[in-house]
Amino acid sequence: MTIQELLGIPLPIVQAPMAGVQGSELAIAVTQAGGLGSLPAATLTAEALRRELAAIRERTTGPVNVNFFCHAAPAPDPARDAAWRALLAPYYAQSGLDPEALPAGPTRAPFSAELADVLAELPPVVVSFHFGLPAPDLLERVRATGAKVFSSATTVDEARWLEARGVDAIIAQGLEAGGHRGHFLSEDLDAQAGTFALLPQIVRAVRVPVLAAGGIADARGVAAARALGASGVQVGTTYLLCPEATTSAVHRQALTPQAGESTALTNVFTGRPARGIRNRLMRELGPLRTDAPAFPLAAAAVTPLRTKGESEGRGDFSPLWAGQNTTGCRPFPAAQITRALAESW
Amino acid sequence: MTIQELLGIPLPIVQAPMAGVQGSELAIAVTQAGGLGSLPAATLTAEALRRELAAIRERTTGPVNVNFFCHAAPAPDPARDAAWRALLAPYYAQSGLDPEALPAGPTRAPFSAELADVLAELPPVVVSFHFGLPAPDLLERVRATGAKVFSSATTVDEARWLEARGVDAIIAQGLEAGGHRGHFLSEDLDAQAGTFALLPQIVRAVRVPVLAAGGIADARGVAAARALGASGVQVGTTYLLCPEATTSAVHRQALTPQAGESTALTNVFTGRPARGIRNRLMRELGPLRTDAPAFPLAAAAVTPLRTKGESEGRGDFSPLWAGQNTTGCRPFPAAQITRALAESW
Numbered sequence A, B: 001m002t003i004q005e006l007l008g009i010p011l012p013i014v015q016a017p018m019a020g021v022q023g024s025e026l027a028i029a030v031t032q033a034g035g036l037g038s039l040p041a042a043t044l045t046a047e048a049l050r051r052e053l054a055a056i057r058e059r060t061t062g063p064v065n066v067n068f069f070c071h072a073a074p075a076p077d078p079a080r081d082a083a084w085r086a087l088l089a090p091y092y093a094q095s096g097l098d099p100e101a102l103p104a105g106p107t108r109a110p111f112s113a114e115l116a117d118v119l120a121e122l123p124p125v126v127v128s129f130h131f132g133l134p135a136p137d138l139l140e141r142v143r144a145t146g147a148k149v150f151s152s153a154t155t156v157d158e159a160r161w162l163e164a165r166g167v168d169a170i171i172a173q174g175l176e177a178g179g180h181r182g183h184f185l186s187e188d189l190d191a192q193a194g195t196f197a198l199l200p201q202i203v204r205a206v207r208v209p210v211l212a213a214g215g216i217a218d219a220r221g222v223a224a225a226r227a228l229g230a231s232g233v234q235v236g237t238t239y240l241l242c243p244e245a246t247t248s249a250v251h252r253q254a255l256t257p258q259a260g261e262s263t264a265l266t267n268v269f270t271g272r273p274a275r276g277i278r279n280r281l282m283r284e285l286g287p288l289r290t291d292a293p294a295f296p297l298a299a300a301a302v303t304p305l306r307t308k309g310e311s312e313g314r315g316d317f318s319p320l321w322a323g324q325n326t327t328g329c330r331p332f333p334a335a336q337i338t339r340a341l342a343e344s345w
Helices: A003-007 A024-033 A046-059 A080-097 A115-121 A137-145 A156-164 A195-205 A219-227 A248-253 A280-285 A298-311 A334-342 B003-006 B024-033 B046-059 B077-095 B114-120 B136-144 B157-162 B195-205 B221-225 B249-252 B280-285 B298-311 B334-342
Strands: A013-015 A036-040 A064-067 A126-130 A148-153 A169-173 A210-212 A233-237 A265-268 A274-277 B013-015 B035-040 B062-068 B126-130 B148-153 B169-173 B210-213 B234-237 B263-266 B274-277
Touching: A013 A036, A013 A334, A024 A036, A024 A046, A024 A064, A024 A334, A036 A046, A036 A210, A046 A064, A046 B234, A080 A298, A115 A137, A137 A148, A137 A210, A156 A169, A156 A195, A169 A195, A195 B195, A195 B221, A219 A233, A219 A334, A219 B195, A219 B221, A248 A298, A274 A334, B013 B024, B013 B334, B024 B035, B024 B046, B024 B062, B024 B334, B035 B046, B046 B062, B046 B114, B077 B126, B077 B298, B114 B136, B136 B148, B148 B234, B157 B195, B169 B195, B169 B274, B195 B210, B221 B234, B221 B334, B249 B298
Parallel strands: A013 A233, A036 A064, A064 A126, A126 A148, A148 A169, A169 A210, A210 A233, B013 B234, B035 B062, B062 B126, B126 B148, B148 B169, B169 B210, B210 B234
Antiparallel strands: A265 A274, B263 B274
């Protein structure tokens, strides 16, 4: 079954939820164009989520996907956190920041009963999760809203696990994809495959529709995903320069067509591996460190450096999330990008 | 231009040269079926190469590709080598091998004037290289035979470098591919992309035909590669169970349809990163170590362990090269595999 059949939408394009670089504006534009727009809710409070869902309702009757992280909230680890701040101390000094007076960074809270309440009030057509699925009682509350449930798999095992728990579609997240890796059964990054290998193996292993994610930047990529058995695609990076996205100026500047050639997986920004364009913090501290605080605790100590850097036009400490193919990034309206992606389906 | 047009062959399938698991037999079968068979010459002496080329001549008039490694031969480093053997000492003890009496392992010699002489005697239609290109004088001798020259790129930069030196086709080696990574401009594995991202970016960057490699295991994969702009594909893993391959019994046994889900890049077998199915040596020592002797020197110390293990039916110390998609591996004749791969082109 294609994603169009599953959701009753004209185009096989899901806009990937991208926390930090977009809100309802981008989601609305993609849905209005005939794809599935997505609202990243990982950094939203219940009140902010309610506001965003209401804004979406006002502007479109089409389906929208609301995405949550469902990591286990880590136990505080003051010693690890102190060591992390000590590692960053030279950067605080260079940036003129007082390490004793750092504000808390943005939180990324896992899906919760409070957020489920908001979904019950303003039910979206699709609710998707990253890092597996929430606890059964919470998942049941999501289902009770009538929403279809999607989640990401980075391995065939994860896809089978998700299918066994009744998801309505699986996003096969190839290693090319930008942002956080969605793995949840194993932290072994070596076990994760490129889209070309992962997608057909997941398609072969499960019966639910599979969306391809990772490395898709144009209509040829969408056609290739279809050839490999995808029921649709999820595309993120390609939307980052859209006027409807809230991508920062330094991030936009970094998103050249060649940028995808110099990404890496890094955990220095949040504590979990995510793919971004290499910048100073990744080069000097990472890209992958075993001593980073657990997700999302690493972020708090980095955020002040990021804020200061961006205020001076530098992306040295900013997570410049991007996949391995940035050739589709254009400052065009999201509707135009969405239609162009779908034109060879 | 498709590979069929470039070489005058019926099918867009290049059988990947795989040193250690095949010789002329597999190459002949693929060429006879209408693809481009490949003879891996990395471990052949000049005399053995002459013999293999003569065997090919006897059996087919179709084009064959002869593949060479062109790494810089490393300077001997006795201290590093001794440390490597010390690391392996417990395994020698367990295997009942005398570390003082270890035979030399198989050599992987870079392309040389002596090998170029053999090509001049028995010129193949295609000569391909892994790890870049040989020195200009040697490359000139290859060209003088009339052979078309192919080489692998793992990044867009490498593809541009190869095109600038006049190669006739570029193999875009996605990170999914089995065996040795072909990188030669940078050792940074993070810079290497999956096929889905790498292939279209190389196609976009160069004008010569580009072959897709990595993760292609069936006709859908071949069709997807075509959608992404490939002029043909190079497939290796999928041929490993063919009767014409010389794949060892332990290697064949490891090549289940699921095996592709548990590969990793490792340098413990040869000193260079290569993708294989995880086994004991990779798990216990690797997969990637900074103290492994330079390619190909790491191999000599491991080979006796491998030989002993295989004689007892164990692949604990064997390089079980495979890509991230082993779902196409079947014990079918290579001609059948070749035709099946091409059926949706």
